[in-house]
Amino acid sequence: MADSRRNSRQNHIALAQQVIGVVLERGMNPGDHLPEQVFSEACGVSRTPIRAAFKILEEKEILAWKEEEGYFLEIGQADGLTEAAHRLEDMEDSLAQRILSDRADRRIGDIQSISALVRRYNVTRNSVLNALKILSRDGVVTQLPGRSWAFQPMFDTPKAVDESLAFRLTIEPQAILAPGFVMDIKKAGLLKMRMQELLDTQEGHITSTGFLRLDTEFHSFIAECSGNRFARGALLAHHRLRRATQKDISIPDFRLRQSLDEHLEILDSLERHQFELAADQMVLHLRRSRIRRPEAANRGIPPLMRGARQ
Amino acid sequence: MSHPRVIALFPEASFGAALNCVGIAQQLRHMGAIPVFLCHPGFTGMFAEYGFKEYHLPAPSQVQAQKNEDYWQAFINTHLPHFNLDAEEQLPTYVAPTWEAIVDTAIDAEAGVESLLDQIRPDAILLDNVIMFPAIVRSGYPWIRIVSCAETEIPDPNVPPYLSGLAPEDDAAVTRFEQTYLNATESAHRRYNAFRKSRGLRPLAPGNFLENSDRLNLLLAPSAVRYSRARPLPRERFVFLEGCVREESRFDPPQLPADDGPLIYMSFGSLGAIDTDLIGKMIDTFATLPARFMVNVGGFLEAYQHVPDNVYLGSWFPQPSVVEQSALFIHHGGNNSFCEALFHGVPSLVIPYCWDGHDNAQRAQATGTGRRLDRTTWSPDTLREAILALLNDTPMAARLQRISREMQAEPGARRAAEAVMAAIDVSH
Incomplete structure (x- = not known):
């Protein structure tokens, strides 16, 4: 209770x-x-x-x-x-969020003991346990044998985001194509309305956090509608993790709007039951979202796409 | 009714030039032109995210891509220690091999550039680079030069030598640096002139790898830090820009566990980010200061653990929006960064490691728009003292506010686009 x-x-x-x-x-x-x-x-x-x-x-x-x-x-x-x-976020019950945020920001390591967390946050052991239970429910942490907890991989580096998009490129189109895809038209209509409202804002006024929130809602909605229970489960968990830990997205205004237009086109195709078209549009959308800036570039040097080994 | 002008922008493969060109392209688009980008491998998609069509130079083979990665590893091993040398000592160790590599880039790209220009058939080409690609001149299309490095790239008796970090009045050192520069670049320059000759272009004077355009040259040199030239550049062909800041999405600073104090942004560019040891030590000092720090660590996020509660690390920031909200910008003296700081009236703490970073560090100090800190001799105390002094320098803040107002009254990106459109329409 x-x-x-x-x-x-x-x-x-x-x-x-x-x-x-x-x-x-x-x-x-x-x-x-x-x-x-x-x-x-x-x-x-x-x-x-x-x-x-x-x-x-x-x-x-x-x-x-x-x-x-x-x-x-x-x-x-x-x-x-x-x-x-x-x-x-400082209000009651935000300890889970603070722990998660500190992990995503690399303030704490990926293995944590209860006592270390008690010391860092100056709270009771029970509070920490409750926070970890909340996080474990979302699959963010798992308890190790003994008293430690381990964080699962997060969206805390460009490489992690790239791997996430590779994973989604495999699963999300299949979630649409699997037999039994059923869309809640009313919910789709609400999502479309909110996307349109974001598109109607002045250039440069869409924030990355506002976009990410709507983006994860859209992709979670697609997952919810899927007829394949495993695709549905895997994607819902994945988008929950994205929403909780993805940081550092800085996307130019043009691409944010293009991305919202792509969402709307996918929903239009799904409304018309054009599932193959919608799946192809999803592939295009994710491929465009997967573009990565070079990790290092300077005059006279070939741009480096992968992290240099230190 | 005339057709929309197609402007081909060709920035060098560095973020400063690329994003500078994005700013100009955004304004050209507002004016009804169609800006397109000639795009180096590795930058694919970057301009498309801002809504511009890209034409790609040939991508390297997989074997070459692996070689590139190996090259970077060798580069880090070789050149990281060179960044600790002073500007003159860097001439034989870093500048000379970099010019050799730049010449290689120009030779390698020539056929691709020629082919893409045939395909695009632009009304004008905007070249933002430090070297000429002969295919541009040979194409016959009007071309415009963008100097997005410091103003020192265009020599003058009153302007200290390019890459020297010297003050103009330091006569003896200027003379010595100029001679050392010519000696260091002699081999690359000889090779480049031979390449130009093979492509039917006239040779350039020693030390010079890029001629000025007969039509228009744009210099990213705000009036607040500009030199008074002994031989003023003709106004009809040389336009100085008051910064060149692109339109960027809005940055909401994240909440930090220790969320008090002014916002300080630090970025050394993607090349500077390779020095994770240096940045790690600076972050240790940041932890002792009553401020919030946004630190761009480029592709090396995974090199950092136990980030302090008043520090936030990111691999990419929408820099113009972050700088606008900052009380201090710690950077490497890249010209784009320096100009963005001035545009938003933010003091610079310049810690240069190479190229025109030395020039801008000297200029920031000389014009009272920032301070220079040596990357090899700084200590936690000197870094802390420099940051606090800049945050509390009221006369500098007032000066920068005035500079910012003046720059924002004539935004460089828009001025550049207007000058480009006017230059195209002049029959030549």
Whole structure:
């Protein structure tokens, strides 16, 4: 029961962060109204969790509640809205997120003992155990024999991202082609609407984090619709890990928009039951996403694509 | 109605030139032109991500690709110690072999460049390099030179020698450096002139590997750091750019466990990132400072463990957006980096290791837009002192704000595109 309350609270915190992402993407200003319906559609959830997320933002003085009018933005980007969004992560139950983030940022090693984590975060042993349980549920850590825990591979280097795309190139088109692919049209429509909204933002205003969130939702949705249970399971776990640990994506605005257009085209083909076309479009989309910058380049020297051995 | 102008941009295979050209190409596109890129192997897809069509020079064979990797390993082993030498000592050890390699690149690329220009049939070619590819002149298409290195690349009695890191008034050292430079590059230059002759081009003077364009030359040299030339460059053919900053996606600084203090960005370019020992030691010092550090470690992320709580490592950053949000930029003196710092009014702490980094380090110090720190003799104390001094230098901050306002009033990328379009339309 306590676990379930904590998870629900965590989901609402995550949703509150998503709400701030939408506010930033739309360039909203202090005093602007946040209609529940609009944000429920933008975040792809019902109005009840949106109310809970708004409530958290009200507690943090990011939103203000006006009787019979609803929620209004209290602070804008110039007043530190981005930082306020980050601070949400400091709220209760964010230990798992902090551990994960520290591992992805190479602050802690890939094998950790409970006592080392207790010392680093200055929390109780039980808190650390709970955090590790949350992470193990997502397949991020596994318990080793004894008292140590091992982190699974993460999306913390360009090479890891490249390997992920190679893996997805093999599985994602097959997830579409496997017999029994069934798409939730309503959910697809909501996703399309949010992608279109992102495309409608001013050039240079799509952030990498905002894009990554929608990108993982789109690819997870494709996985959910697959008729192959193993492809579905493997891809859902993979995208959860991507969402939790992928960092350092810096993609030019043109490619972000091109990528969103590709998502929309894939959904259009799937709506028309053109599965082979959609699978081919997925291959094209992933191949374009797999382009890597040279790892080292300088005048008079052939660009190096792989990490030089040290 | 005239057809849209097709402009072929040909940057050298380095990030500085490539991204400088992206900035100009973005503005050319806004003006209705069709910018396309001649693309070195290894840069495939990089320009496409910004929405530009790429024409690829032939890719190396698998055997050659393996050789390239071996070459890099040899390069690291050979040249890492040379980066600890001063600019003059680097002439025989690093600069001379680099010029030999540049000449090899030009010879190897010649047939590919000729073939691609036949295919593209551009209205103009923008060459951002340090060497001429004869196929460009032979093609007969109008060509424009972009000097994206420091202004020192175009000599003048009042401008210190290219790559010297000297001040113009240091007469004795200037004379000695010039002679040593000619001696060091003599072999590569002789070979290059022979190649030019075989392709029907006139020879160039000693030490010179690239002629100025008769039509237009663009210099990435903001007025705040520009030299007063004894022989001013003709304004109708030479346009100085106030930086050349590309449009880039927005960077949201990640939350750090220790998330207080000003934001400091450090990048030594992809070549500088190979010195993981140096960067690792600097990071140890960063851990002792009340600031947040974004550190570009290029392809070497896996070389770092136990990253301090106020430091974030990345293999790539949308640099213009990060610099814009930074209170200090620690860099290697690459001209693009230096100009981006000036454009956004951010002080530079320049730790040069080669090429025109030496020139920009000297210039940052001389113009009061930053400081130079020696990469071999720095200590944690001197690094800490330099960072804190730059963060607290109010007169420098005011000066940089003024420079930034002036540069942003005339953005170099747009000025470059306007000059290019005007130059094409002039019948020649």
